[in-house]
Amino acid sequence: MSGTQSQGVAFLGMGLMGTRMSCNLIKAGYRVHVYNRTKAKTLDAVKAGAVAFDTPDQATQGVEVVISCLTDGPDVEQVFFGESGAVEGAAPGILFIDMSTIAPGASLRLGDRLSAGGFRYLEAPVTGGTLGAQNGTLSILVGGSDSDFNAARGIFEAMGKTITHCGPLGAGQGVKLCNQIMGAMNLLGVCEAMSLARGLQIDPKILIEALGAGAAASWALQNLGPKICAGDWSPGFMVDTQQKDMRLVAQSAENANVSLPGSALVTQLWRSAQVYGYGSEGIHALAKVLERLSNQTR
DSSP: OOOOTTOEEEEEOOSHHHHHHHHHHHHTTOEEEEEOSSGGGGHHHHHHTOEEOSSHHHHTTTOSEEEEOOSSHHHHHHHHHSTTOHHHHSOTTOEEEEOSOOOHHHHHHHHHHHHHTTOEEEEOOEESHHHHHHHTOEEEEEESOHHHHHHHHHHHHHHEEEEEEEESTTHHHHHHHHHHHHHHHHHHHHHHHHHHHHHTTOOTHHHHHHHTTSTTOOHIIIIIHHHHHHTOOOOSSBHHHHHHHHHHHHHHHHHHTOOOHHHHHHHHHHHHHHHTTOTTSBGGGHHHHHHHHTTOOO
16 A cells, blocks of 8 residues: 555554554555544644544544554454444455554454454554654564555555564564563663662763663663663653553463563562552653662662
């Protein structure tokens, strides 16, 4: 698909990610319908050229593709199949794309239900945070059939830079959970290193400059390191949402009989962040937990 005014996309979910992603679809020339449970959150997309609707079934009328970007599997199921759900307004055979991060098993069940109703389905969770969503540089991790992946490529290219067909349904969500593990462990390393630097009376900003081009370089160091140093805890991705993803990691590990001790540790540290009241802050608020453990003050 290529973005033309004749091609309609319904985008369900106007959170930190969905608003930015829908705006990039508008920029690419797609005709975009939007829905959010709290309608006020659709205002930015409407200003960019989208049309807002009161219910999912209204939003899906007259479009060729339905995209959801929601918090968890039950939210997607409700928006698709609940009262005034998306399937009630969607034309037979259109493509549903869920870009939320949900359990692989939940995605498979969505696929089964949509297929039984005569619809097509891809899972396409993303990584890259709000900056990637804003700039259209997300990594998009797709699970589903080759034909549906190829049909949706133009839509993905409007929102992302690295687009990977990971395999059949379930594979895209599985790769996303692997990403969450790797991102979590990288961030923990950055936070621990900055805590040690503080203990050694070294300005943590030096770590970004000195280590950013070597073996210790990471997305977390370059993008979250400056925010940690500045005490800026505004979220690109919230602790509470990350903890939902870590729950999915733990469930998948149990199902696969895989041991993930590092993931378990960082999950407990983020749980402490939630206890301290940092749940709505960015995931890099992990640094404040380590500072408290070392009795460090800013």
